[in-house]
Amino acid sequence: MLLLSALRQAPPRLDLHLPAHGRGRGLAPDLRRLLRRRPGRWDLPELPEIGGPLEPGGAVAADQAECARLCAADRCWFGVNGASGMLQVALLALARPGQRVLLPRNLHRSLLHACVLGGLRPVLFDLPFDPATGLWLPPTPAWLQQRLEQAPPLAALVLVHPTYQGLAGDLRGLIAVAHGQGLPVLVDEAHGGHFGQSGLPMGAIAAGADLVVQSLHKSAGGLAQSAALLLRRGRVSEQAIERSLLWLQTSSPSALLLASAAAAFAHRHSAAGDRGLRLALKRAQALRQALAAASLPLAVNQDPLRLVFHSGALGINGLAADAWLLQRGVIAELPEPGCLTFCLGQRPPRRALRLLPARLQQLRQALGGAALPPFSPPPIPALAEPELTPGEAWRLPQQSLPLGQALGRLAAEPICPYPPGIPLLIPGERIDGARLEWLLEQQRLWPGQIADTVKVVA
Ligand SMILES: Cc1ncc(COP(=O)(O)O)c(C=O)c1O
Known part of the structure; x- marks a missing residue:
């Protein structure tokens, strides 16, 4: 079996991709301990003492309640189909077939799929665009206000915060604008579970979001597919959420993935988790300084754990840079025409400090030249249906x-x-x-x- 042998082999590489636990280095410690037990003993069905995300009793219900408390939310549900599954659960709870929902142009495709499943009418709003990097930028509250005024009637607004590349704006201001129009706000915080800690930008629940989706493998120490949906009471029906979970989630959720969600939250909010995050930020800072000292350009972003190498400034398409680095054992996360994003993860590898600046300098020598011309903004209207x-x-x-x-x-x-x-x-x-x-x-x-x-x- 090829997959099994691929997973058994672990060639020495510089892994700067997701999941954020970095091949186990940054897994939540309780989860790591569980995985050292006899394999499979933890693979259990919804026994009475365990329960499941929709059961009122059992360990899962208790852990979900504890995670809601830790995140200052009113409710929390764990998910086993990634942030994708939870975004779909949330959107289907917010709008009925035929209703219109306001989505940003940088939406993850799972939200589009939710519109298909739920018969929803997406209204897409444009975003500020940076021609130098080709990246969408976060909107300002005034930008959103203008679009919201022209868009009604709407059932809900979705925002992405932070973006894949770690860009974040004034989330509190954006949510206030939507709430001013009576709209519930769902925030896709797949990449920002660590926000709100150690001097990082504010997290979405603190900023006032009604529903927040987090991916525990993108921005915490969980296993792939583990995710959570957080709710603040007031504008969203909890029954509607549970109904959509029933529609979309497997009837046999993996106890391991549910435990991964619980362990990732518990670790994030522990003293050890806080120390781990501060160490990661320190390593990220040292890496940024090393890249700056070598005049290797980075795009400005708000998440220190996402390093956006601005390859376009050196005349290199990010996809070409990625292919070149892959052959030399450096695995990035997200190649795009103007940039290449590296995910440093929960425990950035020490080797990155030595290896990444050297490899990027070699890349510049091999493929570099005059900066790429500015990228054209997509010719789309402010609002499109x-x-x-x-x-x-x-x-x-x-x-x-x-x-x-x-x-x-x-x-x-x-x-x-x-x-x-x-x-x-x-x-x-x-x-x-x-x-x-x-x-x-x-x-x-x-x-x-x-x-x-x-x-x-x-
Ligand atoms: C902004 C954003 N939201 C949601 C998702 C989906 O996350 P998952 O892979 O956990 O389903 C992604 C995946 O890349 C993403 O970039």
Whole structure:
């Protein structure tokens, strides 16, 4: 079995990718202890003493209540299908079929899939764009206010905070604007579970969010797929959340993954967890200084544990940089045309301090040149509502066309490089001339990630 042998072998590499536990170094200690026990003894069904995320009694219910308390939330549910599953649970609880939801252009594709599953009508708002790095930037409250005024009626607003690349804005201000219009706010905090600690920006619950999704493998010491949904009472129905969990979550959630969620929260809020985070921040700071001393450009962000190497400033596409580094044993997390993001994780490897600056200097010597030209902002309006709902467009008879021949057609499937899993085109959107030109440019910028053909409604 190839997967088994791939997992058994662990070639020596510089792993700067997710999960954030970094091949076990930063796993929550209680979870590590559990995994040292005889393998499989912890793989149990929902026995009465264990229960499950929807059971009123048992260990899972008690741990969920404790995690809610630790996070200053009113409720917490653990999930075993990643932040993706929890975002879908949350969105389906916030809106009924046919209702409109306001989503940012940097939405994770799981939210688009929730619109398909729930028959929701997404209204997409644009974001500030940085032509130098090609990254979406966080909106300001005034930016959001302008869009919110033109968008009603809406059932909910979703915000991403922080982004995959660790960018974060004035979340409290953004939520206040939405609450001013009576809208509940769901924050995708998949990458920001550690926010609110050790001088990092404020976390989403503290900023006033009604629902918050965290990924415990992206920004805490949990295993892949472990996630949590936090709720603040007032604007969202707890019954609606439990109903969507019932619809979407397996009836046999893995006790190991549920324990991973509990252990990751408990560790994050312990003295040892705090010390671990401070050590990680110190290593990250030393690494940033070493890169700066070597004049290796980093994009500005708000999460010190995400290092966004601005390869475009050295004339290198981030996907080319990634391919070059991969061959030399450095595994980054997120290649994009202008940047390459490294996830330092819960326990950044000491070797990174020595190896990463050296490898990036070699990369500059091998592939560097004049800075890449500025990236074009996507030609999209401030607010866009696909002509058909994604659920309708995705299910209609479709036809595959060379991208260059899709002018004026309605998209039947998304175009979505992965990672980061942010759609460049959404089913139901019409491909006008400016969008087509931009998509063709994206195809050149994301080699191998965007197919030559696009599915359109027949
Ligand atoms: C912003 C954001 N939200 C949600 C997700 C989904 O997380 P998971 O992989 O835990 O399902 C991702 C995954 O990359 C993401 O980047």
